[in-house]
Amino acid sequence: MVFNWGFNFLIGMFFPILLASIGLGKIFIVFGLIGIGAFFFVRNLVPETKQRSLEEIEVEFRGSANTL
Numbered sequence: 055m056v057f058n059w060g061f062n063f064l065i066g067m068f069f070p071i072l073l074a075s076i077g078l079g080k081i082f083i084v085f086g087l088i089g090i091g092a093f094f095f096v097r098n099l100v101p102e103t104k105q106r107s108l109e110e111i112e113v114e115f116r117g118s119a120n121t122l
Contacts, residue, residue, distance in 0.1 A: 069081065070083075
């Protein structure tokens with residue numbers, strides 16, 4: 055949660071600076087590339103999601119929620 059707020063803050067601070075320097079279209083290309091990179095990072099390197107389908111992850115989380 056702290057990382058989410060922190061990165062939202064950074065985007066809010068850098069957006070006007072980048073808008074003035076490189077333009078709106080290029081900003082969204084940069085943010086899109088960062089998002090795609092984050093997707094592949096989570097998909098391949100985060101232990102909970104590494105090489106698993108969405109259905110497999112959901113089954114695991116539903117199973118652990120029922121034991122609480």
